[in-house]
Amino acid sequence: MALKIYNTLTRRKEIFTPFEEGRVGIYVCGPTVYDHPHIGHAKSYVSFDTVIRYLRHLGYKVRYVQNITDVGHLTDNADEGEDKIEKRAKLEQVEPMELVETYMRSYYEDMDALNNLRPDISPRATGHIPEQIDLVKRLIDKGFAYESNQSVYFDVSKLKDYGKLSGRKLEEQESGARIEINPEKKHPADFALWKKAESGHIMKWNSPWGVGFPGWHLECSVMSMKYLGETFDIHGGGIENVFPHHECEIAQSEAANELPFARYWMHNNMVTVNGQKMGKSLGNFVTLKDAFKIFSPLTIRFFVLNTHYSSPIDYSNEALDAADKGLERLYNTIRNLRERLESSNGAEGQEIWKTKLEKYKNTFEDAMNEDFNTAEAMAVIFNLTKEVNNLLNSDEEISKEVLSEIDAFYKTYGGNILGIVPEKTVQHGADDVDAYKIENDLIKTLIDTRNELRASKQWELADKIRDRLSELGIIIEDKKEKAAWRKK
RNA sequence: GGCGGCAUGGCCAAGUGGACUAAGGCAGCGGAUUGCAAAUCCGGUAUCCAGGGUUCGAAUCCCUGUGCCGCCUCCA
Structure with a gap:
């Protein structure tokens, strides 16, 4: 097309x-x-x-x-x-x-x-x-x-x-x-x-x-x-x-x-702020530097691309909050995918995923070909994300090849084209091991301790650690294999 | 006064004549999973501003009305 x-x-x-x-x-x-x-x-x-x-x-x-x-x-x-x-x-x-x-x-x-x-x-x-x-x-x-x-x-x-x-x-x-x-x-x-x-x-x-x-x-x-x-x-x-x-x-x-x-x-088209036109001479404009204090720049990017370029958008904290959560969900999946990719050890590829990804690529490009319909293109990414979550949650073994092909899709379509998926999923997560070494090690220690408590069913203390970390902006997720953590 | 645009579920927002029994995100509800959570999944949730018309068929085209917005000064 x-x-x-x-x-x-x-x-x-x-x-x-x-x-x-x-x-x-x-x-x-x-x-x-x-x-x-x-x-x-x-x-x-x-x-x-x-x-x-x-x-x-x-x-x-x-x-x-x-x-x-x-x-x-x-x-x-x-x-x-x-x-x-x-x-x-x-x-x-x-x-x-x-x-x-x-x-x-x-x-x-x-x-x-x-x-x-x-x-x-x-x-x-x-x-x-x-x-x-x-x-x-x-x-x-x-x-x-x-x-x-x-x-x-x-x-x-x-x-x-x-x-x-x-x-x-x-x-x-x-x-x-x-x-x-x-x-x-x-x-x-x-x-x-x-x-x-x-x-x-x-x-x-x-x-x-x-x-x-x-x-x-x-x-x-x-x-x-x-x-x-x-x-x-x-x-x-x-x-x-x-x-x-x-x-x-x-x-x-x-x-x-x-x-x-x-x-x-x-x-x-234009941006309005809480329903009102924003203009230099009106003096009601929100500078990006101020916006970045509340929302990450990529959240703003995501918010912008969620509407067709020729439609106006209304900037409000509520709308940005919604965008932020949506993007976070996408990042969760990509982080999980990349973690899984690291620990994956081969197995043969599943042909069905080749076909699926091909289909997603085509629908994505069809959307973009229609006068750069980024909103629809993003919907394609979310549809894929649902399937990827299902895959990651399933008990079946996933080949390294499939995982990396999915990751490549996110990199090309979410990253290179839409610009919303970073090369490394650092900003909401703990992947950047070098930059946060002590932080990482400390949290790991706490998680290990907590796991011992959980093993001996000392739920109260275990929950307390989780709650305290949550107050500090660290979310713990107990998974089958091991507990994972990420920043809020 | 002239020109142009928009009106879709609680909110944001795609779709612009026939697989729309209307995408996606957010929120909420019910369920699965979990020691409890988190994350994730599954499920239900709209007849498309109002009225009229064209058509075998309209959210999608035409007319009227209502409401909102942009441009006609600088602005992305």
Whole structure:
């Protein structure tokens, strides 16, 4: 079955065919780094990370470009107001570039924790000013842009299909409904390609039109075409950026190149917090650093992937608790499986499991092929998990081959693709023998003592040890062969 | 005002015309297992916001209504 992607441009699910055989170029709008990343970033970048992981699984050679916006675009109405980065830099009394560095590091720190693979190229807007100026020049030369009071605007009336992504028609827009009309523009929908720097503006560059800075749609056009070509496969971003940001990117790029820009547009939906929209300007956002204090990053990843990328999710402690427990159950099984694998000593393989795993692989891929249906893909993993538990609980001997094939399934599908299964199941367990040697030995001693008590039916004392350990966050499980323990 | 989306069991959430007698997770209930637990397994639990229509057949398509949300300023 072929991979299908919902394309915002055509408003339908389409079979994905790359522009160049075997290769995929994908550009995803990155963050503006003027604050710590929040839970909305987690949704967006976990979703696209999974897309990239899956494309690679299918055998494509993927080039993943995700920009860092380090020029603060403007705080309030269209093309007016203060620069966000400068504003924040003033507040923190640092250089804008110092601020950018701090939050860029913070961003990668959190993305790494979420187990997102780093993009192949992370271009920064300030590193591509000459290219941006070039594009503006080309647009002026072609008659798609005009200079006005040392700023340059894109003339939307010159582009006949402006609005094709968002489905807007110029004449339907109620101009000035929410924003002041800028008298420098010919048409209210015209957007800035280059802005004149007012006095006091710090981040500014020389240009043919005077000292200024680039308009906020420009960088994405420039950097995507520089690294992926004038026409490339997938452009991703948040749904709130369909208009105006992505619409303007298309306008600029296609006007300049006279070629189609991105072929597939993918938009992920938003995060609400306790039912309310979360937005930077609303100030109600949950930073990932705060969320990580309560929930593990992989729990958040699991939570995100449990809903389709194009659906909104509501962040709440209850929802995260549920995700945490589900993930824990999965980890329990994988830990048990791996323990069993270590102590297993051969026996011949059970052919039936080969067939079963084949079936699970196919259903998993069928789900992912349907526009990256991660929720369904995870259901496949849980269905398998139930069967694996049955197998592990049964008295029959299990071959090493079967155990390792199941483990390989978890590693590939749960690990490489979904990114929720770690190589080693350490974080809820006691597998990391070296790092916790004393801890491990102490607990083992207690368990041995307790086993002696149990052997002589001194239940009260045995239970007391179990209860006390439980208070310390250590769960003891009495099994047939030996008692196991794990962290809560 | 314009454009777009959503409404599925107690909660979260897949499914978008026919093996749906509706996946999966969480919670709860009954049972198995256990010295008791934990972990695990088994079982029961929804007719898909309301009304109308199309169809041999609809959660899935169309219309109307109700409710919620997003975009039209920056935002992932």
